[in-house]
Every structure is written in C-alpha cells, then in structure tokens.
Amino acid sequence: MNFKGSHILSVSQFDRDAIERVFNVAHQMLPYAKRQKRTTVLNGAILGNLFFEPSTRTRVSFGTAFNLLGGEVRETTGLSNSALAKGESLYDTARVLSGYSDIIAMRHPDSGSVAEFAQGSRIPVINGGDGANEHPTQALLDLYTIQKELLDHGSSIDGMHIAMIGDLKYGRTVHSLSKLLCLFNNVRFTLISPKELAMPTYIIDAIENAGHKYTITHQFEGSVDADICYQTRIQEERFPSQEEANQYRGKFRLNQQIYTKHFQSKTVIMHPLPRDSRAEANELDNDLNLNPNLAIFRQTDNGVLVRMALFAMTLGVENIVTQFDREVLWHVNS
C-alpha cells in the first residue's frame, strides 16, 4: 500500500505490512504527542476538518494531530447550514473544498458518502466515520492499543485471546477490529452478546477463513482467559421488543466485581467510548477507573498518534519529521 497521496477510506485497504508501517510511524510520534519534542514539518499545510456529523473527540483528535505536526486546521461542523443540505452534490462540495486545504478528514452520517466525496476531491481524504459503514482510524487506534498493551505484557497480537462483549451485531468498531485481526495469526475470539445482537455471519466467516478460533456465548460464564476484553454498549432500542431488552438488562455490564470473577488480573479493558455513565446504561462501571488495566483513555491518547502517522504518511513527510524538531518550552503534566 502506497500511502502518499492516497485516501484512507476503509480498513479493507490495509494489509499487515501497511498496518505495521503505520504503527511504526505512530510509535515515532510519541515524543511529539507527549510534548517532549516539537516538530514543524507540516508548517503551512492545512487540514480541512469536515465534520458534517458532529463529534467532539474524533474532530479534536484529528485537529490536534495535525497541529502537533505543525499544520493549521480549518474546520466545518454540522450539515444543516451547508451547501450539501441545499442540494449541492458531494462531487461539487469535494471539488470546491479540496481547493482550500492539503488534506481532508471527513465525517458524514451517510454510509458511502466519504468515498463518494473522495472521488471528487483533489487531495487525500481520511474517513472519520461515515454512518454505519466505516471508521477506519478508530479500528487502527484500537489495534494499535492492543499491540502496545500486549507488548507491555510481553506478548503480541499473534496468538492473543480477545473477548468482545455487548452489541456485536450493530457495533461498527468490533466489526472493523475483527477484520483487521484477520490479518494476524492464531487469534482466539470469545464473543459474548445477547442472541439477538450476535456477531454477523460475514465476520464469523472472515474469522474462520483467517484460521482463527472463536467461541460464541450469550452470557459471562466461567473464567475467560482473555488478554483483551473489548466492551461495547447495548442500546435497548436494538432489541425486537422491550421484553427482550429486559431479559438481558444489566447482564453485559462490566464492573470490578464481574471483572475479577471472570477475567484474569492482567486482562486489558477497552471500549470505543463514549461510555454512558447513566445508571440505565453503565456498560463500564466507574469503579474500574482505578484499575490499571483500564485502557480506555490510553485508546484515545493513541488515536492522536495513529492520526499523526496517517497524516505524515499520506502527505509523504514521515521520514523527515525529526528534521524539524524544536525545543518544547511549556509545562505539561502528563
């Protein structure tokens, strides 16, 4: 895969080599993201950050990643006032807006819209989420986090065991992550969901074709020797009836007690965020906040690294970042 000048639209563009190259560059971005070093390699470059569907964290993460490379950000949020809402085609919008920046990150509520936009764009487009379809940078940051967490434990993605919990039918993140994991070897999947919200067959098929092993269950049971526990939210409106929802209510939540009962003490806890802290949802309890294996905020931190890597590679500067190092002067806690 040649990154320079390419669109990043789908996880299906990535082979294992491409992933490893992104992760290597992401790792090199760490001192810049931690403000130990400062680079200005993208001085003068402009990111068009087009969030036709609002999203605070993904939008800010893309913008921050570009700033950390020295570039500027021109931002658009919301769809209601845009020309798109007044009948302009995605092609026209893309032709026009791609004349205003060097690269575009785009979110849009409609499946396929980002790819359609990319066809009209004169500059690289990175998909920041197109409805139910794809959110490739989320999948990459999830996988990067898994690799990094496992490395800290002395292991690797090859041969690992991942438990995926919650709404596996509609959860875009677990589908994309599963596809990426099919590029690796000997992964074990434990898929825990309500029957009505089980992992789709085409993902199961991909897992099988990759030679991976999997177990499907509809409740937490016994000891799950997973390296990674990837938790997702269940929205009750996904069930065919409220009776179904009631039957499962609270059975796929994770708190410290359930964690201790079913998982190993080293199992890493992940979640795509945001998690709903309201009592009726609460898929990941706040009593896990002090658990050192709770990796959910390391995931969002890693998102900056992965997006920095994609920007640098797509704009072809990943090998010269360090040439533009400057001193960092200000105070940072982290």
Add this chain to the structure above:
Amino acid sequence: MNFKGSHILSVSQFDRDAIERVFNVAHQMLPYAKRQKRTTVLNGAILGNLFFEPSTRTRVSFGTAFNLLGGEVRETTGLSNSALAKGESLYDTARVLSGYSDIIAMRHPDSGSVAEFAQGSRIPVINGGDGANEHPTQALLDLYTIQKELLDHGSSIDGMHIAMIGDLKYGRTVHSLSKLLCLFNNVRFTLISPKELAMPTYIIDAIENAGHKYTITHQFEGSVDADICYQTRIQEERFPSQEEANQYRGKFRLNQQIYTKHFQSKTVIMHPLPRDSRAEANELDNDLNLNPNLAIFRQTDNGVLVRMALFAMTLGVENIVTQFDREVLWHVNS
C-alpha cells in the same frame, strides 16, 4: 484607492486601477496557493472570521487565504447565540471584537450590517456578504476568473462578450459583476432571463452609461458568440405564481447539448455556486463536468488568491510576501 487600513465593503469602492492592482497581487499569490512556495509574512496576525450567517465555502476560503499567508484564524459562526441576538448593538460588537484580531471578514444576513459594524471597528473589515446587498469578494473573484480565462484564450475583458443567464433580478452576483464590468471598455452583454426576473433598470442604465452594448432576451435563441456564459439559479418562489414558474421551468438550464447548440466551443461557463444538483433545479448539468471550459471550480480556487491579495494589501504587506518564503515539504496532488 489606498488599501492599507481600509475596509472592503462594496464593489463601488473600486476603480479600474484598484482592480488591476488587486489582480496583480492575486496573481503573485498563485505559487503559495498551489503550495509551490510557502510564506509566513503574516506570522502572528489574527483574522476574526465572523460568519453571523453560516457559509462553508466563503468562510473556509477566507480562513485558508489567511493561513496561506502565515496568519491565524479565530472563527465565529451563527447568530443565534451571539450577543447581537441578545440586543447588543453592531457598534458594541465591533468595538469589542476588533480588539481581538488584526482584520475581520464578516458575513451577516442584514443589508448594510457589515458597513455599520465597520464604523465601530478599530481594524479593517472585509465584507463577506451582507444579505441581498453586497458580496464584493465574490464579484472580484468572478472578474479575476474572467480575466484569467480570457487571457488563456488570448483576449481580455475589454471588448469581450458575456452572456448572463437565469435570475438576473435577484441575483446579487450578476449585479456586482456588471458594476465592475462598467469600469472596462466595449463589453457586450447578452441578458437571458424570464421576463419577471430581468436585469434591474439601474444596472441596465449603468451598462449604457459605460458605453457598453447589450441584448435582452427571454430564452436561449440562435448562436450566442459569448466569451463567457455566466449562469445563475432560478428559484421558483421568485415568480409571482406557480403558473409563471411552470411556464419557464427548465428553459434556462444549461447542459452539454444546449451548450453545444447555442455557444461557441471556447465559451467559458461560470456559476457563483453552489449549484443545486437536484432534478427540479439543476441549472448546470453534471454532464458539463468534463467540459474543459467549465470554470466553476477555477472560480472557487481563484477566490483564495483574491482574498489573499485583499488581506495582504489591507494589512500593507503585499510587497514583502516573498521575503518570508520557506520550503514546502508535503505532498500535493493538484
């Protein structure tokens, strides 16, 4: 006209000399806009980009133009949450906000509002559109595009033939463009519109007073040997009745077949954008997208150049831009 420190509020501020100076500077901005060169002449300067009426393309174009000169952008969009909506006067808003930046670009839904704001401002204000009144940077980018396209054909604005099509009564852009063309010599106008949406008398008078020639028709007919075909949208609600609207429906649209039938093969097609791609509107068909004379996206590209020129001239740095050249490192397709 002295640009340094001046407001840019109306096309009526410009004489031919001023226009030519802006266009010369705009032309010098091309290597920066194309990322062949990078300047930081406005390093540390701040644009207050105040879009009290939302507009993605004009807002981003202003912001990009300022970034490309090395400056920063602080942006405000929407009116509903502003102090203006809570009874603050435009004078107060201007006094306050002009303390936060070096120059302001402003759009507002009310005619005359930007000029009123400018009276309270301590820094230059560029009108980014004040309702039905003025949008001078659109008129300048239209005229700049005409000059550039004609130059490519070996001709010039003096002596050219322009066809204006569609809603010539309410179309702000064709009025402003016509006023600017009155500063040039021997322009021929062919004005094609429904009877109810004909060019207003005061514009016709200005065209006559400038010694230009014009023809008024209410349909495409015969061969129009225009150098420029400037197409605008007709909104059906502009007609006195739906019956009137129905009578004209589809008669002022342009597609490849109509273009071939009525225009020369070199006629340049322009439109202020956005164009409505929905079937019931469709004033400029997508089958023209591959026509090399379709200049609509060159118009928006040129808008960046013209806005860069106005910023540089208003802030008095147009002669030193090149002193702050830096290398460009990242990949650009265009």
Add this chain to the structure above:
Amino acid sequence: MNFKGSHILSVSQFDRDAIERVFNVAHQMLPYAKRQKRTTVLNGAILGNLFFEPSTRTRVSFGTAFNLLGGEVRETTGLSNSALAKGESLYDTARVLSGYSDIIAMRHPDSGSVAEFAQGSRIPVINGGDGANEHPTQALLDLYTIQKELLDHGSSIDGMHIAMIGDLKYGRTVHSLSKLLCLFNNVRFTLISPKELAMPTYIIDAIENAGHKYTITHQFEGSVDADICYQTRIQEERFPSQEEANQYRGKFRLNQQIYTKHFQSKTVIMHPLPRDSRAEANELDNDLNLNPNLAIFRQTDNGVLVRMALFAMTLGVENIVTQFDREVLWHVNS
C-alpha cells in the same frame, strides 16, 4: 499561589500577592497585544477552548490570547451534540479531551461543572464561566481595569471608592469583584440597586470583615464621589412581579445627563458587557460612547492581557516570553 500546572477555577484562589503577579505579567503582555512585538513562546502548544455554553467574546478572547503567545487553538462550542449530552460523565470527557491539548479554557452552563471537569483533567483548566457560579477571568480583568484606570488618575485600588449599580443580587460579576476587592485596603462601596436586587448578605459580611466601608441606597441620590461606577443590567424577570419591575423601570440607567448630575467628571464607567441597546433595557446609554471615562471597551481589551498572563503563568513560560520576540510586519490601526 503556584500558577504553574494549576487550575484557575475561582477568585477565592487568589491572594493579593497572586493578583499583583498576574497584573504584572498582564502589563508585560501589552506590546504583544498591541502588535508592537510578536512572541512565539508557546509555538506548538494547543489550547482546548471548550465552550459547552456558547459565548462569542469570552471564547474569542481566550483563543486570541493563546494565539498571541504563539500557540494553536482547538475549539468546541455547544453542548447538544457532545458526548456529555449523551450521558458521558464530566470525568470521562475531561480524561479524553485533556489528552488533546496543553491547557483547557472551559465554559459550561452548570455551577461546579468546571471544577468537576478539572478533577478528571490531566492538564490545567481555566474556568471561563460555570453558570451562576464563577467567571474568575472576568473578575480579574475588571480589577485589572480598575487598577489601570486609577493609576492613570494617580490613585490606586487601596482607598478608592466604587459605586456598584443595578442588579447586585444576581450579578455574578459584582460578587466576584467585591470578593477580590476584599484583598485590598480601605475601599468604599456605594451599592445602588432596587430593594429586591440588593447585594447578598454574605458579600456585605465579607466587605465588613475586610474593614471596608459601604453605603446601601435604592436610587441615585446626591453626588457620588466614586472613582469607579460599575454598572450592571437589571433583567425585569428578576422582580417578584411586573408591578415591582415597573416601579423601578429606568431608575438605574446611566446616560450622560445622569452621569453629569451624580458623578465626578473623572469617574470611570465600567460594565461587564454585553449591554442591551434596546430601548426597554438600555442600562448604559450610547450617548456615553464619546465620554473618555467610558472604560467598557478597555475592559475587553484588558481581558486579552489577563488571559495571556494566566496562560503564560499556568504553562510556566512567563519569564521567557521576550526571548521569542519577532518583528511585526502588518498594519494595525489601534
């Protein structure tokens, strides 16, 4: 008080020494804010400007202050589309967003929300207003303005006489300002408000405990030899009934005639802005606009200085700002 790495949440954090240090740094920021000098001390630093409750002037003032120190700004406005609105806890929001920037300025409609957010944040948080609770940078810019205006008159905060007028019950700004004034010596307060909107007892107690003198009245009367006249708006819906409101209507407005009748010719006029210019409100008449003692726009200008000071001190760069001076090239009127 140690600023480096600290949150700025409340005026109660400040003692007199801390205030004087902030004001000294703010004073040193003047040549940068006036574009006589340019610094890039915060080059590469990112401000997370989180305005979950919209506010044009405070938001832009924070952003401008950060830009003037050479930093970048990533902005979020509105609450409705945020994860907070979808049930995410302030803790989670803070943990995530504090991974995207070096410092955060935050406004939120709920009292106490900014402090709660700060507990989850890994970087310093500056309170930009949390509902009815606190808006410490407004209080600091008010006090800084008072000091500066009095210095121009050869006097100082110690020993001054301030008249506070209007809604003293609900006016957050007069409460915070009063608390800060309790750190100084021998201040005289003249408190002029409708009976129903009088200064709360706990503020009066603080004024007494500080050894200050005060007078309470319910109308303008006689000659008020105040150095400062701090005017606030009265919103009629604050009264228990429309009859009460009618009784006071127009009695706490200030115009040139009332000013001349009751105040000294040197009395400085302040207001937290925005002022409502509509006839039924009009707490500060436009006929005062040419009065040289009208300090309301000097207040907002000073807000940039105070915010620059707080950013520099919180990030620990206040002593090296001048080491990063550059030439300023562009034109400024002011």
